[in-house]
Amino acid sequence: MKDDMEHKNSIASTKRAEKFAFGIIKFCGIITIIILVAIIGKILINGIPHLSWDFLTKEPENMGREGGIFSVIITTIYLTLFSIIIAGPIGVCAAIFLTEYAKEGIILKTIRFGTESLAGVPSIIFGLFGYVFFVVALNLKYSIVSGGLTLTLMIIPTIIRTSEEAIKAVPVSYREGSLALGATKWQTIYKVVIPAAMPGIMTGIILGIGRVIGETAAVIFTAGSSLGLPESIWRPGRTMAVHLYILASEGLSQGNTYATATVLIITVLIINLIANKLMKKLSKA
């Protein structure tokens, strides 16, 4: 009898413990949503009232206290295009080499180590490097070029990683079919494998774009922070993220700060959504 009671109590307490633990775990899951909503909500609620077509198309005035962020947006676009146009092809080519040509050995191991390590370097170090190498040593000065080259280095690991996965996922049968028809290795890659891996590759590139747009520490020491439309890529410029940082830390205008943040975050969100949709399409295929 006593054993029976003990047994029933044991089961009851096991179940109670489970309920309690699951409650905490569910809370952990939900809190991430709460945090996301809180952050995005705060920005949007305070920023949207200050958004206007004028804001997007007018130049900053009075060091950003008034006016809009037109040149800032354009600079951001310049910088992003510059880095993607260079990093994209190089990253994809590197991924092709790693998946289709490379043989196991010390060279491959070193390349992988280098790529993984580069991915882990923090942005401030990229900023320092970009400054001493591009701005000073190569005498490119504060410019879109300096910033773009630095950011290229920063996103290449990401593009290599995602492209590699995408290429690996292409079925061997596609390659065999092409080779059996007499195509060369490169023709097979160029005409069959890459097109098939495109969604995955594009996802990596889009994620790279997202990263570039949000980058601050690496940009501020290479592309500089001067306001105004850069006359050429050899001139410095201020991007959205840098502008936001300056406005916020110097307390120049609450309205403009939030508005800039809103534009930045909406841009990043849209980019992430597009990348997500692409990844879903990829896994369906």
Place this chain on the structure above:
Amino acid sequence: MIENETKNKIEIKNLNLYYGDFHALKDININIKEKSVTALIGPSGCGKSTFLRTLNRMNDLIDSVRIEGSLKLDGIDINQYDVIDLRKKVGMVFQNPNPFPMSVYENIVYGPKIHGIKNKKKLNEIVEKSLNKAVLWDEVKDRLNKSALALSGGQQQRLCIARALAVEPDVLLMDEPTSALDPASTFKIEDLIGQLKNDYTVVIVTHNMQQAGRISDDTAFFMLGEIVEFDSTENIFFNPKDKRTEDYITGRFG
């Protein structure tokens, strides 16, 4: 001569199981006698494992499963038991040995610990008793704290049996327990099963007809989700009533 009345440990009436729309088990009606070995034989994919897993409600883990009919353990419907309690009474050994990535000792005491036994002395006793029952004690008594994953396949499976016995079940379900093992280990485990039936009710799914013939008291022949014939092993093998049973036994298919 006074014959002992053999009780029915498990009574199954009109059991039907559906995976979504697929009718996997059709109208099962049998009784499993206690302290005996009942073998489930039949061609692949015809419901033997599914049926076995119904006995300890492992099918509850699958969302699309729907069960109709009555299943009674010791006269009580298994849905009336708390599922944790049920699984304590009805233990299971799987096809591929699955010891936890812990020491031999930790594997055996896992069951007793979660059921509330904390006393170190008692746990040590349980470990020795269970490993002895599984005829594994001599081989591992000097390496109880070493990883269970370092044991051979046959030893791992006996460890899993010991682990299942440590919670002191009444029934032991075995799902093709020797199909992944070499012949020597297989024989060791068959011997073991022969001894176990003195204390436990064993239900074993097996692909190996000779194995069923060697170790079981009763045999159920499954085909396409139904039990075609259920009788003492002797009758099934030497005096089958259904032609399909006879064809399977003589190797004409499956």
Place this chain on the structure above:
Amino acid sequence: MNEDECGGGNVKFHERLIEIILFLCALTAIFGLVLITYFIFREGVPIMFKYGIKKFLLGTTWAPLRYEYGIFPMIIGTILTTLGALILGVPIGVGCAVYLAEIANEKFAKIVKPAIELLAGIPSVIYGLYGLTVIVPFIKKVFNNQGFSILAGSIILAIMILPTIVNISESAIKAVPSTYKEGSLGLGSSHWQAIYRVIVPSAKSGITASVVLGMSRAIGETMAIIMVLGNTAIIPQSILSPARTLTGNIGIEMGYASAEHQKALFATGVVLFIFIMILNIIANMIYNRAGENK
């Protein structure tokens, strides 16, 4: 026959050339890493020796205008904020990973998983802005101080490393063979018992790797931390004191530093770089060892 050979030769050359180009592309990463390491060290190491490594790492005064370059306060600042981030972020991160891997039903998983991905994509300045406008004032009100504090930094960093910890831990937990869970349930355990007694311990390596990577991310964070930490270059007295991190040191003063001061900032970069590289290598080792055990 002759034609074929000619054609074959050209094609072979063409293919070889392409392979070389691709190879050079693959080298960019390691080439870049070598360049970065070289230049950062070239700029930063000499002054470390000139000033004295011990004085540099353990000196408690950072006053570049008086040629004093002790970065110990910043080392403490980095350590405390990172520790705080881990204390807050790891339990929630691992909890969320368990939620996604074992407990969440499809509907909720569809919401939580993308939420984590979005959190990962938010730029650090935005986190900094949120910290500046919400967390700092909140701490100011509750604790009656400046608000800029290690606590604020830890909270923001914890949020920022959540995606890293959740994603890697979730993969590790999902990779645990389902036979372990079945075995546990078959012995009469509850789902929760199976999780904390078998599944999570089996995923230990992956979870540890995620924590090390989270640590690395927290240590390397710059913008958000600058905006909430207060940036006083003295050893913090408590979690409510303002502080400065190694990254903050560089980020704030690089804009107006010259000559020797600048080199001292590069030296700070060297220390940071070494720290983070070691952590990344450790994380990779743990990760690879976990893969080998399968």
